[in-house]
Amino acid sequence: KAGVTQTPRYLIKTRGQQVTLSCSPISGHRSVSWYQQTPGQGLQFLFEYFSETQRNKGNFPGRFSGRQFSNSRSEMNVSTLELGDSALYLCASSTQPPGTGGGGYTFGSGTRLTVV
Amino acid sequence: AQKVTQAQTEISVVEKEDVTLDCVYETRDTTYYLFWYKQPPSGELVFLIRRNSFDEQNEISGRYSWNFQKSTSSFNFTITASQVVDSAVYFCALVYSGGGADGLTFGKGTHLIIQP
Numbered sequence A: 001k002a003g004v005t006q007t008p009r010y011l012i013k014t015r016g017q018q019v020t021l022s023c024s025p026i027s028g029h030r031s032v033s034w035y036q037q038t039p040g041q042g043l044q045f046l047f048e049y050f051s052e053t054q055r056n057k058g059n060f061p062g063r064f065s066g067r068q069f070s071n072s073r074s075e076m077n078v079s080t081l082e083l084g085d086s087a088l089y090l091c092a093s094s095t096q097p098p099g100t101g102g103g104g105y106t107f108g109s110g111t112r113l114t115v116v
Numbered sequence B: 001a002q003k004v005t006q007a008q009t010e011i012s013v014v015e016k017e018d019v020t021l022d023c024v025y026e027t028r029d030t031t032y033y034l035f036w037y038k039q040p041p042s043g044e045l046v047f048l049i050r051r052n053s054f055d056e057q058n059e060i061s062g063r064y065s066w067n068f069q070k071s072t073s074s075f076n077f078t079i080t081a082s083q084v085v086d087s088a089v090y091f092c093a094l095v096y097s098g099g100g101a102d103g104l105t106f107g108k109g110t111h112l113i114i115q116p
Helices: none
Strands: A004-009 A011-014 A019-024 A031-038 A042-050 A053-057 A064-068 A074-078 A085-093 A111-115 B004-005 B011-013 B019-021 B024-026 B032-039 B044-052 B059-061 B064-069 B074-079 B086-097 B110-115
Touching: A004 B044, A011 A019, A011 B086, A019 A085, A019 A111, A019 B086, A031 A074, A042 A074, A074 A085, B004 B086, B004 B110, B011 B019, B019 B110, B032 B074, B044 B059, B044 B074, B059 B110, B074 B086
Parallel strands: A011 A111, B011 B110
Antiparallel strands: A004 A019, A019 A074, A031 A042, A031 A085, A042 A053, A064 A074, A085 A111, B004 B024, B019 B074, B032 B044, B032 B086, B059 B064, B064 B074, B086 B110
16 A cells, blocks of 8 residues: 655755645545644644645645645645745645544655755 | 643663653643654654553553553653664654644654664
């Protein structure tokens, strides 16, 4: 059974540009959540999608957005990139709706974004 | 608000020693899940264990064991007879199991170094 797939693995962008990251969950998983990992702030929750609807969002500016498609694949977009957006972005999939925790969370390998 | 504290930033031990990673959490919720994840240098978060707040049974899986105590809000992780391959960053995390939860709340992580 394939795991959670995130593309691309590495990305280098310039300040002011925008970027789109992709996450394909485990087959049958309908919940996808995104996390940002930086050395200073650690792992922080960005947002979570279930059945194509954003259910929750963390404390991030509006430059961070996302969506989920009917096949449960998800994308997140960051516009007007800042140096501080450099981070490892991790995606997790789950069988259960947000907040239940019962299905557990399986993470992908992440996308490492560097903003120069 | 939820909070997870991993007071040990870094632990270094010699191979075959036992090591315990501490995790203390704060939550007003009565129903929640606790997790431990391992993050090797490759970046992917590898799931180790999930524990329901109603299940205080300790668990042993091979060289790994977990001690969950609601009275002290702790969920500690012990590796017996450590091996070099156990070297990684370990994260403890919490999620409310009711609706509207804001994803996983992670601790800052403990960097475990197993020296040969």
